[in-house]
Amino acid sequence: MRESLRARLLVWHTVTTALVVAVFGAAVCYLAWRDRLTDIDAALAARAAMLAGAVRPAGGDRVDVLLGPPLPPGPYAHAIWTADGRLLDRAGTSLVARPDAPGLRTREGRRERTVVAASGVRIVVSRDLAPVRQAIWTLAARLALVGAGVLAISMALGWLLAGRMLAPLARIAATARRMMAGDLAARVPAAGESTELDQIGRALNGAFDRLQAAIDRQQRFTADASHELRTPLTALSTETQWALARERTHEEWRRSLGVCARAAARMQAVVERLLAVARGAAAANARVAVRLDRLAAEAASDLAPLADRRGVTVRIAAPTLAVVGDPDRLREALTNVVANAIHYNREAGDVVVVGRRLGGQIEVAVTDTGGGIDPDDLPYVFDAFYRGRHARRQDPSGAGLGLAVTRAIVEHHGGVVHCASRPGRGTCVTISVPAPG
Amino acid sequence: MRLLVVEDEADLRESLARVLVDAHFAVDEAADGEDGLFRALEIEYDGIVLDRLLPRRSGDAVLAALRAAGRTTPVLLLTALDAVEDRVAGLDRGADDYLTKPFAVDELVARLRALIRRAAGTPTPAVVVGDVEVDLTRRRVHRGGGEVELTSREFDLLEVLVMHRGRVMSRAALADHLYAEDRDLLSNAIDVHVASLRRKLGADLVQTRRGLGYLVDA
Structure with missing residues (x-):
């Protein structure tokens, strides 16, 4: 080419x-x-x-x-x-x-x-x-000779120059081929100039970066999904193989079936959450006027039993926050965040939900007084199945999908979720959606 | 043979323990990486079944710490990650074998037996000592052409002695290999089993080193 x-x-x-x-x-x-x-x-x-x-x-x-x-x-x-x-x-x-x-x-x-x-x-x-x-013809012949020489030199220079100008294209093509072959780290080498081809190179590198990030996230998702599903599946299969290996007592069979039932329930929960992430966008179809402050209050009252059990106090301070969206999905998004804030809080801690209107954005910030999130984990908290060290320790049974569902829902509403945390002090998750009109 | 199972999911851990006990292993359990590493350093296990994704300390970190401490205990990694690079990474970190969840329990048991045999320098499952032939896989003992019936405990003891043949095993060391930590044992249980092994397989097979312990000659 x-x-x-x-x-x-x-x-x-x-x-x-x-x-x-x-x-x-x-x-x-x-x-x-x-x-x-x-x-x-x-x-x-x-x-x-x-x-x-x-x-x-x-x-x-x-x-x-x-x-x-x-x-x-x-x-x-x-x-x-x-x-x-x-x-x-x-x-x-x-x-x-x-x-x-x-x-x-x-x-x-x-x-x-x-x-x-x-x-x-x-x-x-x-x-x-x-x-x-005669003299004019002689002149013409000489000019033709000189012209041919000039043309030859110009062709040679042109060929070299075209090659040099097009060399970045060759590099771009080579990089694209490496990407195609699976080398995700391949990048177009920058020539440090701002020619059109360099701009193309930079644009492609940007696209490659995003592609790699997406693939990395996909791989992590797959790995985590396989772990979350395979662990209960293994419990199920190990237990049934054990139970069927030879005659067992009635009590042993009861216990085995209990293990199987729990494994099945856990797999079902993971599958449902997975589908929720996948649906995240698709299911949020309703577009009606909703009050985000009321949804937050509903989410908090839904979670009151959990908060009571952990001795956590949930406080809400929000003016009227009108948005357009799917009330059920938005409530789910808020519930996941508030549930996390209660769950990963310290005993008798506080959860503060603050709503406000900030320019064209409606913002709900949920702050807890828990152990915070490790800075290494922070960039991944919204990834499906990602669970920080702390979360694994506090709640080994969670699947790490709540915030992923929240992100999917909020992004479908044209908003963003953001998480800030200070280890040992607490975490603040902010949901921000555009105000209507 | 005594194993340590490190797995955070309680049901799976208990299932694994039951399966391994059925396969005549003594089994200790640990629910997280920290506890698993502590036990693995405390006790000379014959093998460790280690999950990779663990709370508090990952399976990889446990493995690295164990190897850094100079322990050569055979480790079988259990993981849900089945990509080739994951398996390679696990083996490269010092694991001896690798099994992807879910697995057939027979395969797990067979792999553990093979790992333990290999670590003991006994690659074949049949060991001959004098006129006694011990089949470690089928747990059968023959002497002079005829099969000798051993109790499960007797065979366990014989297995440990044969695996460590040529080395004097103290009563405490034998107990370490034979009993999980939650088992109370009578102080003279090992002496009783040694006596019945001598009765069934001849007086010369298991020798006594007074004050040190028992020995099966290489």
Whole structure:
């Protein structure tokens, strides 16, 4: 692809240069020809004037032609006729035809000037143009030679230059091929210039970065999903294999079935949450006016039993916050955040839900007084299945999907979720959606 | 043979323990990486079944700490991550084997037996000592062409002695390999089993080093 582009560039470059050289050469030849012709015309005029000066009317039909010394031989010729057509004088020419009307013309390869002197005497001076033509052709041939040389040099330079200009394209193509082959770390090397191709390179690198991030997240999601599903699946299969290996007591079978039931329930929970993440966007179809402050209050009251069990106090401070969206999904988004704030809080801690309108955005911030999130974990808290060290310790049974569901819902409503945390002090999750209108 | 199972999911951990007890292993359990590492350093286990994703300390970190402490206990990693690079990473960190969840329990048991045999320098499952032939896989003992019936406990003891043959095993060391920590044992239980092994397999098989312990010659 690149080579054909390079060849095409060269063809255009060559055609342009050839055209320029040809036009230039033609112009030079034409101007030279014009120059010579002007000189010749001036010489013819001078000679004609001189000859006309020699013609004197001698009374009646007679004329005297007072010729001076013979003109030096040269390319010039002349002929003098009387008004009634007698040839009076002739030099350097075999011209016998009657002269034409006065003026300049080119005839039979000669430049001719005809003037009328006293008593109707006509004088024709002429010059052979063949040597001039010859000289012009020689000039043209030389110009063509030089032009061909210039063209050759220009082609060579053009080919090299096109190659250099297109080299970044080759690098971009090579990088794209490496990406295609699975090398996600491949990036277009920056030339440090701001040419168009460099801009393309930077844009592609940006796209590659995002692609890699998406693939990384996908891989982490898959790995985590497989762990979350395979662990209960393994418990199920191990337990059934054990139970069926030989005769067991009634009690042992009861216990085995209990293990299986719990494993099934856990797998079901994971699958449901997974589907919730996948649906996150799709299911939020309703677009009605909702009060986010009321949804937050509902979420808090739904979670009151959990808060009581942990001795956590939940407080809400929010003005009327009207948004447009799916109330059920938005309540779920808020519930997940508040549930986390209660769950990962310290005993008898606080959860503060603050709502406010900030410019065109409606914001709900949920702050807890828990152990906070490790800075290493913070960038991933909204990823499905991602669970920080702390979360694993506090609640080994969670699947790590709540915040992923929240993010999916909030993003579907055109909003963003943000998480800030100070280890040992607490965490603040902020949901921000655009205000209607 | 005594194993440690480190798995955070309680049901799975208990299931694994039951399966391994059925396969005549003594099994200790740990619910997180920290506890698992503590036990693994405390007791000379014959093998460790280690989950990779654990709270408090990951399976990889436990493995690294164990190897850094110079322990060569065979470790079988259990994981839900089955990509080739995950398996390679696990083995490269010093695991001896790798099993992806879910698995067939027979395979788990067979792999553990093979790991333990290999670690003891006994790659084949059949061991011959004098006129006694011990089949470690099928748990059978032959002497002079005829099969000898051993109780499960007797076989366990014989297995430990045969695996460590050529080395004197103290009563405490034998107990470490035979009993999980939650089992009370009579102080003379090992002496009783040694006596019945001698009765069934001949007086010369298990020798006594007074004040040190018992020994099966290599």
